[in-house]
Amino acid sequence: MRPLLALITSILSIGLVYGYLEFAKRNRPSAGIEVDYAAKGEFKIDLTVTCPLEPDPFALDLEEDKALTLSFEGREIFKGTDLPQGEPVNIENFGQLQAGRIVTMNGKQVEQVGKNEFFVKVAIPFAYQNKAQAVRIRITQDGLTLVEKTLWSNAQGTAIEGIVIAELPAIVTPSPSNNLHEY
Amino acid sequence: MKISSLLLFVLSFGSITAPLSNLSAQETKKLIVCSTTQTADFARNIVGDDMVVKSILPEGADPHTYEVRPGDARLVASADLCIENGWHLEGKDWMKQLCLDSGKKCVTAVTGIEPLKLVEEGTTVYDPHAWFTPKNGATYVRNITNAIVDIDPANQEKYESRARLYLIQLRDLDTWIRQEVNNIPANKRILITNHDAFGYFCQEYGFQSASPVGWSTGDEIGAGMSNAKRKEVIDSIKAYNVKAIFMETSVNPKTMQELATEAGVKVGGSLYSDSMGAPGSAGESYIGMMRENVIKIVTSLK
Known part of the structure; x- marks a missing residue:
């Protein structure tokens, strides 16, 4: 028993x-992206590459993958091969950016900046690998530059890969109880 | 006392069943069986530890002349996915036949590659040694990734993520080869090997090639050594003042050693050709074998 x-x-x-x-x-x-505090305004991205692009023979999907890809929070928002050399390409309507937030820490209200991470990857054609190539990314909010960064090719000269972070402050509603500025 | 013995029982039961559940997880891993060491290496780089990958061809063996063993048929029969190189690299299509016998689908890794066409005795033969450029290697990776995703779509993201990392390495390998080969003056880029395995490599990186044996070491059309081919190679060595010729790790070195003596030229070492090196050797991976080959070729010919 x-x-x-x-x-x-x-x-x-x-x-x-x-x-x-x-x-x-x-x-x-x-694991999806949750936008807690949607940033306000009109956001645009300007991309400028220093060399002409060709389809990437080392892409995973030759039909889909292009020479230049821009991802935002893990989601591809732009792919392209026919990009003009030295001319900016404008990207709009790529999704919602996240603004910062006010959090209470040790009894005090502190601002936590909203970080929006972009990943850019450019496959450089062999003929242009003999000198450093670059891609310039400019993110604007209502026409004003939020962040501008130039990424350079890797040591082998085969690709440009890097991160650009657009930081946005918290949107604060005026209240007599806090003394933070309104952004 | 009763409670403590009960607890002891529960704990001991748990400690026995936990390792068993781990064991069953390992046993349920899907099995990929590849015909060659290169295709197996590509597959391993895509599946990581999520699946088991086995190569029928042992390291250093010749796929053209390989004779299947009873264990190979059992291995293919137990596979969830079978991959062959294709274009008759596997002499008498032994991998296709093994798959046919077991009722398994066989994925051909060279699909989509622009073949190097060889006209032999009036017949057009596709050179099967397509992996010898990283660009073609990328096509192998794409085909193998698609096949793996087909049998395990739930983990597509993981397989594609690994494949992307591996493709970055292949891209860097390609650029590195171009930089290294640039050390050899263009008119000295003559690659003489045992059999015509390096056609794609030569085409991509500006070499001329010659070999006493044709595209295969087996007995297919245009394969095998002939006195005419042998004479042509010796004439080429002398005409171009070739500094070194190369043996291959998967082929008997005797022919090339004799040829070197006859033509008065040095042997630049053994190149990894139709299969990779043994575990622990520099050629145990695709990238390793390509790297070692290029280093040997460049140091011997520049």
Whole structure:
């Protein structure tokens, strides 16, 4: 009788633990991007490359992947091969940027800047790998430059890869209880 | 006392079942069986530890003359995915036949590559040694990635992520080869090897090639050594004042050693050709074998 009872109890315990783990797994928050505080204004990106581009023979998908790709928070927002050399290409409507937020820390209200990360990748054609190439990225908010960065080709000269972060301050609603400036 | 013994039972039960569940996870990993070491290496770089990859061809073996063993048929029969190089690299299409016998689909890795066409005895043959340029290697990677995603679409993101990293390495390898080969004056870029395995490499990086044996070491059309081919090679060595000729790791070195003595030229070492090197050797990976080949070629010919 006792061994049977012990066996039933152990199966029950394992079952409960397994059930809890499954429940926890199913209720885990999704990995999607959640915009808590949508930034206000009209955002645009200007991309300028120093060399003409060609389809990348080392792309994973030759049909889809292009010589230049720009991703925002893991999502491709622009791909292109036919980009004019030295002329800026304008990108609009690429998604919602995240503004900062005010958080309370140790009893004080502090501003946490909204970070919006862009990843750019450019495959440089072989004929242009003999000298350094660059891509310039300018992100504007309502026509004003928010961030401007130039990324240079890697040591082999084969590609340009890098991150550009657009930082946005918190949107603060005027309130008599806080003394932070309105952005 | 009763409670403590109960706890002890539960804990011991858990400690026994936990390793068993790990073991079953390992056993349920999907199996990819590749005909050659190169295709297996590409596949490994894409699946990481998520699947098991095995190559039928051992390191240093010749795919043209390989004779299948009973264990190969069992391995193919148990595979979730079978990959061959294609274009008859596998002599008498042994991988296709193994797949046919087991009722398995065989994915051909060279699909989509622009073939190097060889006209042999009035018949056009596609040179199967397509992996010898990183650009073609990228096509292998794309085809293998698609095949892997087909059998495990749930993990597509992981496989594509690894494939992208590997393609970055192939791109750098290609640029590095061009830089290294640039050390050899253009008119000295003559690559003489045992058999015509380096056609794609030669075309991509500006070499002329010659070999006493044709495109295959087996007995297919245009394959094997002939006195005419041998004489042509010796004449080429003398005419171009070639500094070195090369043996291949997967082919008997005797022919090239004899040829070197006859033509009065040095042997520049053994190149990895139709299969990679043993684990622990510099040629144990595709990138490693390409790197070592280029270093040997450049140091011997410049």
